[in-house]
Amino acid sequence: MSKTSLEKPEHLELTRRLLNQQSFSSLLRLLQDVVQAWELAEGAALLLLHPPGARVSFYGLDRQQQSLSFHDQTLLANGPVLELQRSGQPLRATAAALAERYPQIAALALHPSFSHYCLMPLRAGGVLLGGCELWRSNGKPFSDASLVKARLLMDLLSMAVEQLQLREQSQGQQRQLRRERDDYRVLVDVTNAVLxxxxxxxxxxxxxxxxxxxxxxxxxxxxxxxxxxxxxxxxxxxxxxxxxxxxxxxxxxxxxxxxxxxxxxxxxxxxxxxxxxxxxxxxxxxxxxxxxxxxxxxxxxxxxxxxxxxxxxxxxxxxxxxxxxxxxxxxxxxxxxxxxxxxxxxxQEISRLKERLVHENLYLTEQINGNSPDFSEIVGRSQGMSSVLRQVEMVSKSDCTVLILGETGTGKELIARAIHNLSDRRDKRMVNMNCAAMPAGLLESDLFGHEKGSFTGATAQRMGRFELADQGSLFLDEVGEIPPELQPKLLRVLQEREFERVGGNKLISVDVRLIAATNRDLKQMVADHEFRSDLYYRLNVFPLVIPPLRERPEDIPLLVKFLTYKIARRMKRTIDSIPAETLRLLSLMPWPGNVRELENVIERAVLLTHGTVLNLQLPELQFHLSPMSPAGPLAIPAGQSRTAEGVARPAADSSGPADEYQRIMQVLKETNGVVAGPRGAAQRLGVKRTTLLSRMKKLGIPTR
Structure with missing residues (x-):
């Protein structure tokens, strides 16, 4: 079998030489030597397509054999190469015919003077790469025989062109990657520096x-x-x-x-x-x-x-x-x-607010720490209060969570402050929060803080109560009022000692000793699926039950004296005597509002006293209070039962709610329906505004 044309030694050597060219300029010099040696043409150039074919590039040599290139998206693409794309066959023409058909390309003067022109297709893997331009100035047209010879050269040239295009594409990608790498380094360096x-x-x-x-x-x-x-x-x-x-x-x-x-x-x-x-x-x-x-x-x-x-x-x-x-x-x-x-x-804004907060906290801390770290404001010698104070001393030295249980007005906040002041955290602040006084929608933000822009109105970042209480104590009053959807987040803080601000994703670690208080029956709330059982067990590590005032009537005379002198000193009055009959009558009263109600009565009495002897009007006292049940001074008032925590609550089968309804309605009538304020019904009844509103809601009493 005879060798094919491509297998001839001279052709193999030419293939090797063509494939060894590193640039289009060196490839064109070799190509020009070959076409002249083979007597195919006097010069050659390349017209290469750029996918998807809308752009064509010209590669040639000038008279000094220097590289010459031209790139145009429309001009070259609509020249002879367009016919080559349509027919796929070689294009032959005279110089005159070519100039007449493509005058704009002729005006570019990309070629030397010639008489005859031929554009041969270049293909690789069945894909048209472009064409090879050949020209003669000797007046001889390109014959069919010369085209046969040219096709052989085009097969070899196509492989070299494809290899150069792939190399240029790879080098371009490498340059792009290096540029992107350098840009990325600059971006990272600048970002790290400024952030x-x-x-x-x-x-x-x-x-x-x-x-x-x-x-x-x-x-x-x-x-x-x-x-x-x-x-x-x-x-x-x-x-x-x-x-x-x-x-x-x-x-x-x-x-x-x-x-x-x-x-x-x-x-x-x-x-x-x-x-x-x-x-x-x-x-x-x-x-x-x-x-x-x-x-x-x-x-x-x-x-x-x-x-x-x-x-x-x-x-x-x-x-x-x-x-x-x-x-x-x-x-x-x-x-x-x-x-x-x-x-x-x-x-900058946080620093400004922090500086202001530091000054405010110095003042508040002085006020709080001004109280002796003992039980100076907790008055009581009864067995019940003595037991409570012993437990306070016992638990203060630890960091465990304390749950203070007791009716409204029994002094749960005073007990919490005593626990903090007797603890190793006494030099840090105790942050207070009444969960019932905060709207449910803002409670999470108030507890855990929020990031700027996390919700409408969040114009700046804000620290929550847990962050403010870091290294100190947090007192959550009315903890039973925390809505169910917020309870898991509170549980997480107690377990993990970390949380996220509202709208944030950064974990914030805190060291906070939690003291909680409630007048509600949390165990019953757990049974009613109103309170999470796992949160209840976390809070109930060390429960402290404060007995109501009616269960410790022996403390009432001491409280009356203490409150009288405290209030008189605040009002810059002098009261040095309290009638024994007044003390006896006060000790017989049930005090549903506990110490807070007693304090309100004493404050009115001090205000109405003109001399140095406390003047407590009996009609005034009877108007606000009713005598205790005949069952005895320590008995639970009629219509109430005892919870497991020792807190009194209305019994389901008693007439207590009806009596309470009449009493609240009577006081509302006297105050013209005003609930809050110094002359409101809550003040006269000796309870918090929120507590009264809650009771009114349960009893179906409308608010004004």
Missing amino acids: SKLDLDDLIGEISTEIHRFFKIDAISIVLCGDREDLVTLYSTHYLQNNVAQRQQSTVPLAGTLAEQVMQSGQMLLLNLKQSDQLADDERQLFDLWHEHIQSLCILPLIFGQKTLGVLKLAQCQPDNFNAANLQVLQQIAERIAIAVDNALAY
């Missing part, structure tokens, strides 16, 4: 340093919005000689500036500044600094979320710094700067 700065002045300095280092930009300014819409704060940095930074800060008008234009549009602005332009003072200053050179100015908006914080202004005498690749990176940097600026502004 690590929380102080605004430090952040501005770091921004200018990093941008100057990577992009050699000599004028960097940050324009930030302030409290006033018509004024902005300008932070400018100019690198003049030896890369020494000159920094300025000033407050300037916003109206009519290029910064205002960018802030309103939210789009980047790139332009060359001229002396004749209407410019702001800081923009005109650039001409003075750089001796009236033309300034290329790039202004990028600083937008975080839906808020425009200001702009980043970059000015340079060398406009090539603002090429497409750099602009893309600078836009990404501006996005990171906006985040960093928002963080710095938030930190």
Whole structure:
């Protein structure tokens, strides 16, 4: 069997030489030598398609054998190569015919003078790569025999062209990857540098340093919005000689500036500044600094979320710094700067509020710690109170959770404060919170804090009660009023000692000693599926039951004396005597509002006393109170039963609710329906406003 044409040694050598070419210019020089040696043509060039074929590139050699290329999306694509795409066959023409049909291409003068022209197709794997242009100036047309010979060369040339295209594509991808890698490094370095700065002045300095280092930009300014819409704060940095930074800060008008234009549009602005332009003072200053050179100015908006914080202004005498690749990176940097600026502004506001809070807390701490860390305000010698105080001393030295149980007005907050003041946390603050006084929708935010923008009205980050109580104690009064949907989060804090703010995803660890209190029967609430059992067990580590005042009548005389002198001192009155009959009558009363109700009665009595002897009017006393049940001073009032925690509650089969309904209605009538305030029904009944409203709701009494 004879060898095929491609298997001839000379053809194998030519194939090797063609495939060894590293560029189109060297390939064209070799191609030109071959077509001349084979007497095919006097010159050759390449017309290569770029997928999907809408763009064609010309590769040739000039008279000095130097590389010559031309790229046009439409002109070359609508030339001879278009016919080649349609027919797939070689195209032969005279110079005159070619110029007449494609005058615009002829005007480019890409070829030397010739008489005859031939465009041979180049294919690889059945795909048309483009064509090889051949031309002669000897007046001889391209014959069919010469085309046969040319086809052999085109087969070899196609492999070389395909290899070069793949190499160029690979090199282009590598250049793109290197550029993206370098851009990514710049972006990471700048991002890490600016996001690590929380102080605004430090952040501005770091921004200018990093941008100057990577992009050699000599004028960097940050324009930030302030409290006033018509004024902005300008932070400018100019690198003049030896890369020494000159920094300025000033407050300037916003109206009519290029910064205002960018802030309103939210789009980047790139332009060359001229002396004749209407410019702001800081923009005109650039001409003075750089001796009236033309300034290329790039202004990028600083937008975080839906808020425009200001702009980043970059000015340079060398406009090539603002090429497409750099602009893309600078836009990404501006996005990171906006985040960093928002963080710095938030930190600035937090620092201001924290400083104010520190001063307020110093005052509050002095007030709280001014009370002796003992039981100075807890009055009682009864067996029940003595037992409670012994338990307080016992539990204070530990860090376990305490649940204080007792009716309204028994002094649960005083017990909580005594636990804190006797603990090792006494030098830290005790934060109080009444869960019943806070609307359910705001309770989570108040307990755990929230992030800026987490809900409507959250204009700034806020610390919650748990954060405020870190290293100290948190007293949750009326803990039974916490809604079921919030109970799992409270349980998590007690178990894990960590939580997230509302709208945040950062875990915040705290060291808080929890003291809770309630006048409700939590065990019954668990049975009624109103309170989580696992949370109840977490709270009920050390229950403390405060007996109601009716169960310790022997403490009433002591309380009356203590309250009388305390209130008289506060009112700057002198009362040095309390009639024995008054003490006896007060000891016989049931005091449904407990110590708080007794304090209210004493306060009215002190207010009405004109001399030094406490004047407690018997009709006034009988109006507010009814004598205790004949069962004895320690008996539970009729219509009530005892819970497992020792708290009295109405019995289901008694007439207590009816009596309570009549009593509340009578007091509301006397106060014209007013519940709160110094003359309201809650004050006269000796209960909290929230407690009275809760009872009215249960009894079906409408509120005004």
